[in-house]
Amino acid sequence: MFCKFRPSILQMQAKTRVCLPTHYKILTMDDMQLPYGNWKEQYQIRNNKYNTIFLFGLVSLIGSITVLTKSMFFNVFPPPYPFDKEDIFECADDEDCEFECEC
DSSP states (O other): OOTTTSOOHHHHHHHHOOOOOTTOOOOOGGGSOOOOSOHHHHHHHHHHHHHHHHHHHHHHHHHHHHHHHHHSOOOOSOOOOSSOHHHHTGGGSSTTOSSOOOO
């Protein structure tokens, strides 16, 4: 059923054949560009630019984390206990107290 939709291998090879122009020249290593100038100066200029971008990103990351932690409440630690246990049972030493302290 699907045989008529599948192209034959010969048709596919005929479509992939590339005719190169007559003025096409095969490139060799002699045709490559030669390096010029001091490589160390170019390296330092690029490295300074990359370091500036890195530091800007690092400062932005630290600043955004600081703003996020200061402006939002993250329940990382349990809240402090709002009162001392002894304040609840102030009459624990008294003999006429209604409830007993089981500390």
